[in-house]
Amino acid sequence: MISSNDILETIRMIRQEHLDVRTITMGISLFDCAASDVSSACDRIYDKICKKAEKLVETGNEIEKEYGIPIIHKRISVTPISLIAAASRTTNAVPFAMALQKAADTCGVNFIGGFSALVQKGFTDGDMAVINSIPEALSLTKNVCSSVNVASTKAGINMDAVELMGRKIKELAYETRHENSIGCAKLVVFCNVPEDNPFMAGAFHGTGESDTAINVGVSGPGVVKVALESCQGNLSEVAETIKKTAFKITRMGQLVASEASKRLDVPFGIVDLSLAPTPAVGDSVAYILEEMGLEKCGTHGTTAALALLNDAVKKGGVMASSSVGGLSGAFIPVSEDAGMISAAECGALTLSKLEAMTAVCSVGLDMIAIPGDTSESTVSAIIADEMAIGMVNSKTTAVRLIPAYGKTVGDGVEFGGLLGAAPVMRVSDYSSEKFIARKGRIPAPIQSLKN
Amino acid sequence: MKAVITVIGKDAVGITAKVSTACAEFGANIVDITQKVLDDLFVMIMIAEVDSLTVKFTDFVDEMVKKGKESGLEIHVMHEDIFDAMHKI
Numbered sequence: 442m443i444s445s446n447d448i449l450e451t452i453r454m455i456r457q458e459h460l461d462v463r464t465i466t467m468g469i470s471l472f473d474c475a476a477s478d479v480s481s482a483c484d485r486i487y488d489k490i491c492k493k494a495e496k497l498v499e500t501g502n503e504i505e506k507e508y509g510i511p512i513i514h515k516r517i518s519v520t521p522i523s524l525i526a527a528a529s530r531t532t533n534a535v536p537f538a539m540a541l542q543k544a545a546d547t548c549g550v551n552f553i554g555g556f557s558a559l560v561q562k563g564f565t566d567g568d569m570a571v572i573n574s575i576p577e578a579l580s581l582t583k584n585v586c587s588s589v590n591v592a593s594t595k596a597g598i599n600m601d602a603v604e605l606m607g608r609k610i611k612e613l614a615y616e617t618r619h620e621n622s623i624g625c626a627k628l629v630v631f632c633n634v635p636e637d638n639p640f641m642a643g644a645f646h647g648t649g650e651s652d653t654a655i656n657v658g659v660s661g662p663g664v665v666k667v668a669l670e671s672c673q674g675n676l677s678e679v680a681e682t683i684k685k686t687a688f689k690i691t692r693m694g695q696l697v698a699s700e701a702s703k704r705l706d707v708p709f710g711i712v713d714l715s716l717a718p719t720p721a722v723g724d725s726v727a728y729i730l731e732e733m734g735l736e737k738c739g740t741h742g743t744t745a746a747l748a749l750l751n752d753a754v755k756k757g758g759v760m761a762s763s764s765v766g767g768l769s770g771a772f773i774p775v776s777e778d779a780g781m782i783s784a785a786e787c788g789a790l791t792l793s794k795l796e797a798m799t800a801v802c803s804v805g806l807d808m809i810a811i812p813g814d815t816s817e818s819t820v821s822a823i824i825a826d827e828m829a830i831g832m833v834n835s836k837t838t839a840v841r842l843i844p845a846y847g848k849t850v851g852d853g854v855e856f857g858g859l860l861g862a863a864p865v866m867r868v869s870d871y872s873s874e875k876f877i878a879r880k881g882r883i884p885a886p887i888q889s890l891k892n
Numbered sequence: 893m894k895a896v897i898t899v900i901g902k903d904a905v906g907i908t909a910k911v912s913t914a915c916a917e918f919g920a921n922i923v924d925i926t927q928k929v930l931d932d933l934f935v936m937i938m939i940a941e942v943d944s945l946t947v948k949f950t951d952f953v954d955e956m957v958k959k960g961k962e963s964g965l966e967i968h969v970m971h972e973d974i975f976d977a978m979h980k981i
Contacts, residue, residue, distance in 0.1 A: 509970035
């Protein structure tokens, strides 16, 4: 028998502390859609996605209602388009993005990820087609997300790709200048990208995955924050409290994932144990860090507090799910987190502190607005730094920067909805141009002699 | 399958009667009730068997929420599995 306290706790978590399942993402392989001409490939892609994901939104809504758990997003991830576009021998991958958009509209999902390329070691023609098409593709579509993996611990950093992505990000910012350069919010540059990540904008369906899979991303920074409010003990007790809370959150995610997989008759992939904030007050990772005793997120001690949080979330979550994957950790997207926004506005949180924080948590420099006149080489250099952190520490890192066109430090950029709003952050005034112009590869790091 | 129905609101005469009448109307068989009045706040938790509902479960959820609103009560109807998953190992 369940006790009344447990029942009321669950209800409080959902109604007051913003506990939710952040996303049910259906991964769909497009390998069987490759064709020698672009238009038949696009038709096949559209047909396959619509057939497989026909009931995704409806099923998500049903589960949401029956279990009383909000499921915020229903999304689709597909095989990296570079692999499919390669068969069509085209240099323009924009029609593929249009086909994905059309499928997203038909299925009613709010994002579709997979306009992606994996180029950590080098480029194929398909990769080049996708990367060169990114600015146009993301400005012409609304719900298509793109990611490019430019580095890995095994391959090193492809600096040709880093240099290229700096340019593409700037082009995309310009193409979407009338909407605060929002296109850049849909593009992520990765190191060690996971192939089963359900979270956008970096989701795609990896090559080692089954034909279709259901991956679920849980959330709940608000719940962790409230649990910590009543924990006055030392940091071991703080870690213990976070673990217990993460366990409960993940169990809910696991239940939703297995139910969705059963109802859609699609294999269950993974649960992604992430604390994903939203701009809603109370649903913030920064507030958790502040609850631990920091006056403002970004001050000295923030990296240590985040390391504790990130590890405790994983430890609690791993036992609660039969299969864990994706990014799994705490996200620190600046524009999507009320506490981060406030810390950045008052100057407590800087780009260099964020970079340090990414060494101990999931993902990386996420949803950060920088001045619109930041040079391409500086954007590339920021990416290179972040890739180096991921490469050396054998972890996923990512960069989602928005060089907001026409904006400068002190301005704010409004994206709306869950993407939130961000203050434009200062970047270094000194140039990295010659370093980036060298291109080539940064070799993979040695995996022993660790120090 | 069992559902957990929670009712929260300002204490008044006849809340239990109202909610159980609504359950009977839709064919939900109440198997357990606990209730408390904390200060002025009425909290009731019902466990109901919902296999022989006269409407779809999702419609039952909507109807109960609607009936709650009419009487100024916050009613949630949720599948019992969610509580088992979160609180039992």
